[in-house]
Amino acid sequence: MTRFFGGKLAQYALVLFVTISLNFILPRAMPGSPIGFLVGEEVGSLTPAERQRVLRSVGLDRPLHEQYLSYLGGLAHGDLGYSYQRQRPIAEVLADRLPWTLLLTGIALALSTLLGIVFGALAGWRRGRRSDLAALAVFIFLESLPGFWLAMILVAVFAVQFGIFPTFGARELYSGLEGAAYWFDIARHLALPVTTLTLITVSATFLTMRASMLSVLGEEYVTVARGKGLRERQVLFGHAVRNALLPVATVFLLNLGQTVAGATVIETVFSYPGVGRLMYEAVLARDYPTLQGGFLVITLSIVAGNLLADLAYPLLDPRVTRRG
Amino acid sequence: MADGAARHRAYGLGFGAVGTCGLLLLGAIVVTALLAPWVAPYDPQLTTGRPFSAPSLAHWLGTNDIGQDILSELIWGARVSLAIGALAAIVGTSLGTVIGVVGGYFGGRLDALLMRSADVVLVIPFLPLMILLAAYVGPSVASLAVVIGILVWARPARVIRSFVLSQRSRDYVTAARALGARDGRILRFCIFPSVISLVLAEFVQLTSRAILLEAALAFLGLGDPIQKSWGSVLFYAQSRGALLSQAWVWWVLPPGLLITGTVVGFALVGFGLERIFTPRLRPR
Numbered sequence: 154m155t156r157f158f159g160g161k162l163a164q165y166a167l168v169l170f171v172t173i174s175l176n177f178i179l180p181r182a183m184p185g186s187p188i189g190f191l192v193g194e195e196v197g198s199l200t201p202a203e204r205q206r207v208l209r210s211v212g213l214d215r216p217l218h219e220q221y222l223s224y225l226g227g228l229a230h231g232d233l234g235y236s237y238q239r240q241r242p243i244a245e246v247l248a249d250r251l252p253w254t255l256l257l258t259g260i261a262l263a264l265s266t267l268l269g270i271v272f273g274a275l276a277g278w279r280r281g282r283r284s285d286l287a288a289l290a291v292f293i294f295l296e297s298l299p300g301f302w303l304a305m306i307l308v309a310v311f312a313v314q315f316g317i318f319p320t321f322g323a324r325e326l327y328s329g330l331e332g333a334a335y336w337f338d339i340a341r342h343l344a345l346p347v348t349t350l351t352l353i354t355v356s357a358t359f360l361t362m363r364a365s366m367l368s369v370l371g372e373e374y375v376t377v378a379r380g381k382g383l384r385e386r387q388v389l390f391g392h393a394v395r396n397a398l399l400p401v402a403t404v405f406l407l408n409l410g411q412t413v414a415g416a417t418v419i420e421t422v423f424s425y426p427g428v429g430r431l432m433y434e435a436v437l438a439r440d441y442p443t444l445q446g447g448f449l450v451i452t453l454s455i456v457a458g459n460l461l462a463d464l465a466y467p468l469l470d471p472r473v474t475r476r477g
Numbered sequence: 478m479a480d481g482a483a484r485h486r487a488y489g490l491g492f493g494a495v496g497t498c499g500l501l502l503l504g505a506i507v508v509t510a511l512l513a514p515w516v517a518p519y520d521p522q523l524t525t526g527r528p529f530s531a532p533s534l535a536h537w538l539g540t541n542d543i544g545q546d547i548l549s550e551l552i553w554g555a556r557v558s559l560a561i562g563a564l565a566a567i568v569g570t571s572l573g574t575v576i577g578v579v580g581g582y583f584g585g586r587l588d589a590l591l592m593r594s595a596d597v598v599l600v601i602p603f604l605p606l607m608i609l610l611a612a613y614v615g616p617s618v619a620s621l622a623v624v625i626g627i628l629v630w631a632r633p634a635r636v637i638r639s640f641v642l643s644q645r646s647r648d649y650v651t652a653a654r655a656l657g658a659r660d661g662r663i664l665r666f667c668i669f670p671s672v673i674s675l676v677l678a679e680f681v682q683l684t685s686r687a688i689l690l691e692a693a694l695a696f697l698g699l700g701d702p703i704q705k706s707w708g709s710v711l712f713y714a715q716s717r718g719a720l721l722s723q724a725w726v727w728w729v730l731p732p733g734l735l736i737t738g739t740v741v742g743f744a745l746v747g748f749g750l751e752r753i754f755t756p757r758l759r760p761r
Contacts, residue, residue: 164593168600175606179613190613297740299689301696302711302733309725320720417604418693422715432605433697436612444612448605455602 161463165456172452176445177224181217188213193440195237207237233446238438243446247428251413253323254420254427257343258412261350266405269355273362273401274394280367288359296356301418304349308422311345318345321424346423350416354408361404365397372396402469403462410458413451496749502742506735510555519546521553521705529724538727541710542717550710551732557706558688558736561622565687568626570680573633578668580634581641582660592638598631604693611699618701621694625687633679637672644671674754678747685743692736707732 180190189196192207199207208214215223227234233243276288312320319325323342330338369375370393378388417429424430428447435443492500509516518537519525524544525536532539538547576595580588607628614620644650650667658666694700695708696715705713710732714720719728 164596165600167593168597171597172601175609179609183613293744294737294741297685297689297737297744299692299696299708299733299736301693302729302736305711305715305720305725305729306733309720309729313721313725411602417608418696421697432608436608436697436699439612441612444609448602448609451602451605452600455600459600 158463161460165460168452168456172449173225173228176449177221179445180441190441192237193438193442195440199237228449233449234442236440236443236446238435238440238443243443246431246443247446247450250426250428250431253425254429255412256339257346257420257425257427258350258416260343261347261354261416262405262408262412264347264351265355266358266401266408268351269358270362270394270398270401272355273359274366274389274397276359277363277366277370277397278389278393280370285363289363292356292359295352298353299418300349300353300416301422303353304346304419304422307345307349318342323426342425346416346419346425349419349422357408358401358404362397362401365400366393369393369397399470403466406462406465407458409461410455412458413454492749493752495745496752499742499745499747499749502738503746506555506739506742507559509552510559513552513556517546517549517552519549521545521549531723532727538731539724541713541728547710547728547731550705551707551735554705554707554710554732555735557618557701557704558691558708558739561618561625561691561706562684562688562739564619564622565625565629565691566680566683568623569629569683569687570633570676572627572630573679574637574672574676576630577634577637578641578664578672581638582645582664582668584642584645588638591634595631595634598628599635603628604690607690607694608697608699611694616699616701618704621691621699621701622687625690629683629686633676633683636679637675640672640675641668644668674750678750678754681743681747681750685740685747688736688739688743707736 183190188204188208191213192199196204213220231244233247235241236243236246239246272288272292276285279285308320312318319342324330324335324339325342328338374396375388375392378392383391413428417432419425420427420429421433428451432444432447434440435447522545525546526540526544528540528542528544530536530540530544536546536548538551541547541550576591580591607624610624610628611621614624644667650663653663653667691700691706692708692711695706696712698712698716700706700709700712702709711729714725714728714732719725
């Protein structure tokens with residue numbers, strides 16, 4: 154067990170090392186002066202004095218290994234760099250965006266997990282019947298949809314044509330709404346992005362749950378439960394579903410880490426002020442420091458999610474601990 | 478089993494009805510893309526109508542913001558989307574195959590090193606990394622394909638490695654070795670032929686994944702500005718306000734349906750291949 158975790162920890166440390174090094178190397182390995190990549194599009198508007206100050210603050214005049222160490226030192230203090238475009242530290246920019254992304258992706262994750270489990274269990278239970286094949290077809294179709302396109306269609310139909318939902322943003326700005334009205338406004342803005350994200354992520358849980366049901370239904374304890382004369386419903390919920398949930402739990406925990414990554418393309422369509430949309434804005438403005446900061450924070454959260462999954466698994470499945 | 482009849486109908490014989498459907502779907506799209514110069518009504522780079530015009534006999538899917546024919550854009554865009562998908566899949570599958578075969582066959586430290594790096598690649602968040610790389614490398618068809626390709630090798634490498642690992646100790650490989658065959662010969666005549674079907678299946682999966690990824694990148698404005706793909710058409714539709722009018726019906730709907738159709742087609746072909754290569758999945 155400890156060896157297993159040692160290996161995993163080493164792997165995650167390696168992931169972070171690669172990510173950080175990539176962030177360090179990319180601006181320096183590109184043709185031309187790295188200052189363009191360190192500052193972004195704004196480089197043209199810098200005065201010579203400012204240029205000098207930037208160069209000195211990053212330490213481009215020093216040898217590479219010293220630059221790398223000071224870069225690491227900065228990261229250790231939570232210094233993700235400075236966005237010259239926004240004139241703010243990147244850590245602050247990210248902190249502003251994070252709650253919105255977590256709200257959006259958190260709700261979508263809960264919904265898609267719930268729907269995936271219910272439909273996956275039913276489809277597995279009715280394996281090979283017409284309803285199972287229909288469900289499979291629907292979920293494979295959902296998996297094939299480009300997320301941003303689904304978002305665009307929903308905007309065009311439900312926001313523009315019917316005007317039921319707002320077309321963009323996370324809340325009405327300068328509306329002065331308070332209390333329940335404020336939260337209702339936020340929920341209205343969330344409806345379409347959450348729907349999109351739920352629909353395009355649900356099939357992973359569905360397929361996992363369905364496959365897991367198929368293997369569980371072949372187990373002896375299910376046969377025994379049936380042999381005891383239990384009703385089909387009791388077998389389904391009491392024995393099969395409970396045990397089939399295990400792989401789904403892993404998928405859920407891994408997805409948990411993905412929540413920070415947000416859904417770049419979906420947030421972009423809805424102009425939702427989350428981390429994903431921030432990445433898009435950074436691409437448009439060629440704001441490389443922000444791109445890098447976002448990338449690093451997203452990697453960090455995914456590693457945390459994976460670690461959580463590794464830690465939780467033995468608690469969920471006692472067999473793992475016993476074997477180790 | 479009660480479901481015998483339904484399953485027989487769904488899976489058919491040989492490649493399977495499902496696989497054949499996928500093949501027909503993909504075939505139609507690929508043939509249209511190949512015949513683009515003859516079937517596209519206009520040159521998609523030229524202004525051939527009034528900007529923002531609705532579908533008419535002259536322009537079946539209307540025109541975009543600078544008066545280019547949308548149908549022609551989609552037919553030519555099919556080439557770009559498919560080419561990037563295929564190219565990225567070739568890069569990814571080749572890398573994955575070589576790494577998987579080498580790791581699985583030789584084992585030891587080299588294998589451990591290769592698989593460790595595969596694990597790292599699998600954990601790093603995909604789209605953010607690709608956005609970062611694409612932003613640095615700059616958008617062109619070739620660079621997009623290569624960037625996608627070098628980021629997706631890990632999964633096929635793992636799958637292929639575990640298969641090669643199971644083949645390595647098979648009797649016929651042991652026999653070949655006993656007869657004095659060198660590693661190179663064993664790899665070429667024993668391992669590669671047995672792994673080919675798996676490689677093909679992985680290739681199909683990667684292609685559809687790469688097409689979706691390219692669409693997402695192009696939609697974020699990271700596509701090749703000269704060679705418009707389906708994703709780029711959607712990027713322009715979004716940024717020129719197609720959603721705010723009726724235009725979405727002919728400007729936004731068709732490219733998305735094409736992307737979805739292609740990806741579904743690849744998925745169905747994947748099912749067909751799986752049926753051929755893993756006979757135990759066939760109905761008894």
